[in-house]
Amino acid sequence: MKIFSFRKLNNSVMTLSMVMATILVLVPLGLIFFHIMKMGLSSINLDFFVQIPKPTGETGGGMANGMAGTFVLIALASLIGLPVGILGAVYLVEYGGTRISAVIRFAADVLSGIPSIITGMVAYAMLVEPMKGFSALAGSLALSLIMVPIVLRTTEEQLKMVPDTLREASLALGVPLWRTSLKVTLRSAMKGVVTGILLAIARISGETAPLLFTALGNQFWSNKLTEPIAAMPLQIFTFAISPYEDWHRLAWAGALVLVTLMFGLSLSARYLGRTKQQS
Amino acid sequence: MKTKVKLEDLNVHFDKNHAVKGTTIDFGENSVTAIIGPSGCGKSTVLRSINRMHDLVPTAKVTGRILLDGINIYERTIDSVSIRRLVGMVFQKPNPFPAMSVYDNVIAGYKLNGRINKDEADELVESSLKRVALWDEVKDRLKANSMELSGGQQQRLCIARTIAVKPEVILMDEPASALDPLSTLKIEELIEGLKEKYTIVIVTHNMQQAARISDYTAFFYLGELIEFGETKKIFTTPDKKQTEDYITGRFG
Ligand SMILES: Nc1ncnc2c1ncn2[C@@H]1O[C@H](COP(=O)(O)OP(=O)(O)OP(=O)(O)O)[C@@H](O)[C@H]1O
Ligand SMILES: [Mg+2]
Numbered sequence: 001m002k003i004f005s006f007r008k009l010n011n012s013v014m015t016l017s018m019v020m021a022t023i024l025v026l027v028p029l030g031l032i033f034f035h036i037m038k039m040g041l042s043s044i045n046l047d048f049f050v051q052i053p054k055p056t057g058e059t060g061g062g063m064a065n066g067m068a069g070t071f072v073l074i075a076l077a078s079l080i081g082l083p084v085g086i087l088g089a090v091y092l093v094e095y096g097g098t099r100i101s102a103v104i105r106f107a108a109d110v111l112s113g114i115p116s117i118i119t120g121m122v123a124y125a126m127l128v129e130p131m132k133g134f135s136a137l138a139g140s141l142a143l144s145l146i147m148v149p150i151v152l153r154t155t156e157e158q159l160k161m162v163p164d165t166l167r168e169a170s171l172a173l174g175v176p177l178w179r180t181s182l183k184v185t186l187r188s189a190m191k192g193v194v195t196g197i198l199l200a201i202a203r204i205s206g207e208t209a210p211l212l213f214t215a216l217g218n219q220f221w222s223n224k225l226t227e228p229i230a231a232m233p234l235q236i237f238t239f240a241i242s243p244y245e246d247w248h249r250l251a252w253a254g255a256l257v258l259v260t261l262m263f264g265l266s267l268s269a270r271y272l273g274r275t276k277q278q279s
Numbered sequence: 280m281k282t283k284v285k286l287e288d289l290n291v292h293f294d295k296n297h298a299v300k301g302t303t304i305d306f307g308e309n310s311v312t313a314i315i316g317p318s319g320c321g322k323s324t325v326l327r328s329i330n331r332m333h334d335l336v337p338t339a340k341v342t343g344r345i346l347l348d349g350i351n352i353y354e355r356t357i358d359s360v361s362i363r364r365l366v367g368m369v370f371q372k373p374n375p376f377p378a379m380s381v382y383d384n385v386i387a388g389y390k391l392n393g394r395i396n397k398d399e400a401d402e403l404v405e406s407s408l409k410r411v412a413l414w415d416e417v418k419d420r421l422k423a424n425s426m427e428l429s430g431g432q433q434q435r436l437c438i439a440r441t442i443a444v445k446p447e448v449i450l451m452d453e454p455a456s457a458l459d460p461l462s463t464l465k466i467e468e469l470i471e472g473l474k475e476k477y478t479i480v481i482v483t484h485n486m487q488q489a490a491r492i493s494d495y496t497a498f499f500y501l502g503e504l505i506e507f508g509e510t511k512k513i514f515t516t517p518d519k520k521q522t523e524d525y526i527t528g529r530f531g
Pocket of ligand 1: 317319324325338
């Protein structure tokens with residue numbers, strides 16, 4: 001009898017602490033979103049999306065160049081990061097089993113643990129110094145370094161889940177391994193791979209530190225990939241630490257747009273992940 | 280009987296596990312050979328060495344020779360891909376490409392390897408599906424997803440896909456064991472017809488099936504070929520006691 005009630009007590013304590021933990025996770029998320037909404041929503045208007053920042057002292061202006069810059073940086077980072085990550089994973093799973101794959105896996109794990117400011121320093125040393133200037137290219141390289149391990153690891157997990165019978169079906173028809181890997185194995189894992197890509201993009205879209213001394217930021221539009229380029233997180237940072245009330249408003253609005261973007265990406269990733277389980 | 284495939288002192292190891300031990304067999308052209316034996320005796324392993332499927336298993340080591348029309352397919356200069364075009368394979372569980380239609384599955388061997396022109400494809404789809412007696416059942420839903428077919432239809436689709444690339448040898452690993460009796464019967468009838476054109480090696484756990492469809496039977500036990508001969512003889516007057524015990528259901 002005594003043991004029974006003890007177990008019961010134990011059970012409710014566990015339940016309670018799990019509810020508490022859930023609240024502890026949800027409350028900050030709700031607070032952040034609510035606060036950003038409250039501060040930013042009033043400053044979101046057409047100007048915000050089509051204008052570039054006004055010089056100090058003037059009111060109005062927007063973050064059009066920052067949004068475009070973030071888009072360019074993400075696109076370029078994906079152009080570098082996705083092929084490397086995806087093909088790396090294909091190599092690991094379909095051709096692996098050698099010492100090289102252990103090295104690649106280890107490198108990816110280390111890379112994903114490196115603070116993002118360091119990837120910025122790497123890109124600085126690799127591109128900014130040799131090219132003698134900050135650039136969109138350098139920013140993208142820094143972001144792609146963050147992307148590669150995420151994409152590589154999620155793709156690897158997805159490829160591992162593809163049943164061998166499918167690979168064998170293709171190989172037995174006389175389709176070479178590399179074609180089988182790309183056209184059968186990778187394709188059938190595509191949904192999960194895209195989920196990983198979306199999560200990686202969500203992750204890099206808010207990164208600020210690696211852009212500080214690579215993309216640098218730009219008050220104006222930039223015309224070349226070899227020039228410094230504006231990015232939303234950088235603009236938010238600059239505006240938020242400035243002493244001007246008007247810039248603070250823009251920073252909040254920017255934060256709202258950025259968080260909404262990341263929220264949307266994460267939701268789509270989740271949705272894709274969900275539909276896959278059903279099929 | 281002309282020999283199509285000859286195993287010469289074939290040995291397969293998986294690390295320390297000696298799965299196939301010094302096997303020598305001749306598979307005759309345009310005949311059906313059944314491979315029987317208890318679970319784990321190496322039937323699949325023998326079969327998969329004939330289309331070099333073990334190439335992809337890092338722990339597998341194949342020694343000895345396998346001659347296809349007199350040419351050793353394990354010769355270093357020979358590409359496994361070209362061997363697999365000549366030696367097709369049908370698996371235990373139907374495995375059509377789930378993302379492809381019925382139509383695309385039949386010509387998958389061509390599509391995955393590049394292009395195929397429309398007329399050629401149409402003709403190939405029709406003739407291959409007719410060959411496996413599936414045409415009448417699916418001709419109105421060629422564009423449907425292959426997973427909508429029944430298990431038995433999927434398996435015949437897989438056979439159609441295999442013969443569409445015009446192999447000379449077809450390996451079948453328990454092709455009917457996941458199917459209902461009626462579908463099984465259809466597959467058996469089909470195999471009967473296929474041997475006019477192809478050399479067939481089939482693994483089966485079903486003694487009646489082996490007796491019904493095969494011309495020759497090979498009995499394996501613990502990785503060793505115990506007895507090989509005409510099916511009629513193996514099933515009526517086997518030379519070895521072990522063979523008799525297995526066939527009469529006394530073990531295995
Ligand atoms: N990919 C592999 N890796 C390691 N060992 C394997 C592999 N495939 C088969 N083996 C081993 O080889 C031996 C023979 O297996 P095989 O699959 O050929 O048996 P089988 O006669 O086809 O059995 P079943 O009737 O159950 O299909 C077994 O000991 C098995 O564990
Ligand atoms: Mg088997």
